[in-house]
Every structure is written in C-alpha cells, then in structure tokens.
Amino acid sequence: MKTFLFLFACSIFIFGCGSQPVPEWKNVSFNNLESYKTNYLNGRVKIAELHFDKAIEEIKKSGDLEILSTAYLTKYAVSVAVLEDFDDGDYLRIESVQQNPGSRTYYNFLKGFFDKVDKGLLPSRYRDVLNAFRDGKEKDMEQAVISIEDPLSKLIAAGLLVRHYKYSEVILKAAADTASVNGWKNAHLAYLEKLQALYEAGKETGKAANIQKKIQLIRN
Numbered sequence: 001m002k003t004f005l006f007l008f009a010c011s012i013f014i015f016g017c018g019s020q021p022v023p024e025w026k027n028v029s030f031n032n033l034e035s036y037k038t039n040y041l042n043g044r045v046k047i048a049e050l051h052f053d054k055a056i057e058e059i060k061k062s063g064d065l066e067i068l069s070t071a072y073l074t075k076y077a078v079s080v081a082v083l084e085d086f087d088d089g090d091y092l093r094i095e096s097v098q099q100n101p102g103s104r105t106y107y108n109f110l111k112g113f114f115d116k117v118d119k120g121l122l123p124s125r126y127r128d129v130l131n132a133f134r135d136g137k138e139k140d141m142e143q144a145v146i147s148i149e150d151p152l153s154k155l156i157a158a159g160l161l162v163r164h165y166k167y168s169e170v171i172l173k174a175a176a177d178t179a180s181v182n183g184w185k186n187a188h189l190a191y192l193e194k195l196q197a198l199y200e201a202g203k204e205t206g207k208a209a210n211i212q213k214k215i216q217l218i219r220n
Contacts (some may be wrong), residue, residue, distance in 0.1 A: 029058035033071055037152070040078050041179070043186035065098040075104060076110050081155035083162060083190040086110075110156075114162045125150060129157045135166070142171050151178050155187055162194060169198060189215060 014089040032055035039048035052075060053210040059068050072091045079086040091107060108114075114133045122130060125148055132144040141161055158175040161167055172195040177188035192215050199208035 014176070023062075025058040025061045029055045029067075032058065033074060036072070037078055041082065041152075041182070041184035041187050043189075045186070056067050065094050066103070067101055069094045069098075069100060069103045073106050075112065076107075078152075080110055080159040080163070081152060082187045083159050083194060110160070112160060114164075123153075125153050126157060129160075133160070136165065138166060138168065138178075141165060142168065142174075145171060146174050151182050154178050158191075167198075169195065172198060185218065189218060192218075 003093075014218040032051040035051040036048045036055060039045075039051060052071075055071055056068070057106035059071055069091055072094070076088065076091070088107070088111070091103075093105075095104065101118065102121045105118045106123070108116040109122060109126065109130070116132060117130055118132055119127055129141070129144040132140040139211040145154060145161055148157055149220065155175055155178060157180075158171055161171055162175075172191050175193060176188055179185075179191060192211055196208050196211040196215065199211060
C-alpha cells in the first residue's frame with residue numbers, strides 16, 4: 001500500500017525540496033487521505049468520509065488526474081482490506097479521460113483480475129502474492145500474504161485471498177491479529193466475523209460461540 005502511494009507522496013514532497021514551497025493543496029490532500037485510511041480502519045466511517053471528500057476537493061484544484069485516480073484506488077484498497085465491496089465508477093470515469101498503466105495494474109489487482117496485472121508495474125510487496133494467486137496453491141497463498149511486512153498491505157492481500165479463493169482459519173487469524181495490533185477495529189471485526197462464519201460452516205460450534213462473544217465485547 002505504501003509503495004503504491006509513493007507517487008502520491010513524491011508529487012507532494014519531492015518538489016518542495018527547492019526554494020519553492022509545497023502547494024497547500026498537496027499537503028492538505030495527502031494528510032486528509034492518510035486520515036481517511038486511519039479513521040476508516042478504526043471504524044470512524046463518517047469522519048473518514050469527510051477526510052476523503054476534503055482530499056478529493058483539494059486534488060481537484062490541481063486537475064491532476066493521476067493523483068486523483070490514486071486517491072480513489074487508495075479508497076478501494078481500504079475497502080478490500082476490511083472485506084467490503086467498492087464502487088469503481090469514479091476511477092473508471094477518470095480512466096476514460098486519462099489512462100495510466102500503473103493505476104490500471106493496481107485496479108486490476110484490487111478487482112481480482114490477476115491475469116491482467118502487469119507484474120512489473122505492481123508494487124513489489126505484492127509480487128509474491130500475485131505469483132501465488134496465479135498458481136492457486138492454498139499454502140503458498142497464505143505464506144505470501146502472511147510474509148508481507150506492511151500491515152495495511154497485508155490486510156489488502158488477505159482481503160483479496162478471502163474474496164477470490166478458498167481460505168482457512170490461518171489467514172483469517174493472521175489478518176485479525178494484524179488489525180488488532182494496529183488498533184483497526186473495523187478491520188478486526190470484519191475478520192472475526194468471517195472467522196466465526198468459517199467455524200459455523202465447519203460445525204465447530206464452541207469456537208464460533210467464543211468468537212461471537214469476543215465480537216460482542218469489542219463492538220459494545
């Protein structure tokens with residue numbers, strides 16, 4: 001995730017190293033996008049949306065469609081991380097006007113179009129995951145996801161695995177633990193609920209009941 005945002009961050013900060021100050025819209029949009037991610041993952045959805053809308057408002061001042069598409073793809077990635085669907089209409093409208101191979105690659109990745117992902121343009125931290133997804137071997141996919149160091153990137157990859165492949169207790173626990181350590185309540189609950197459903201499907205009623213109790217304690 002951080003790798004994908006490198007372009008966005010660079011466009012904000014690198015050109016401020018000279019004598020010219022960084023334009024305010026760049027600082028404001030970047031900070032609001034970061035606040036969006038944190039708040040959404042924590043479950044403060046309304047506050048998160050306010051920050052995202054402010055980021056979009058600032059980016060639109062520049063007319064930079066590449067950064068604008070990056071912002072929307074960032075939002076979609078957070079949705080994947082918390083096991084939610086996303087409406088890709090805004091990104092597709094931008095792409096109809098201005099195409100960018102890197103953005104299209106990341107979009108294809110988030111949509112699960114793994115055969116259409118240009119591996120060379122995908123952030124490096126996802127490349128082992130992409131290889132494993134293409135091979136479709138459960139243990140290799142789990143290991144590739146768990147090996148990702150960046151916590152949000154790990155949750156994005158876990159979300160893709162859960163959505164598009166057979167998943168196990170191992171990956172759900174790893175994702176739930178990652179969310180827990182980072183205090184991301186929204187993400188933590190999403191994976192606990194999926195884990196509860198997995199136990200219920202496997203007739204492991206005791207484990208399912210225990211997870212339900214944990215969810216209630218966290219939510220209330």
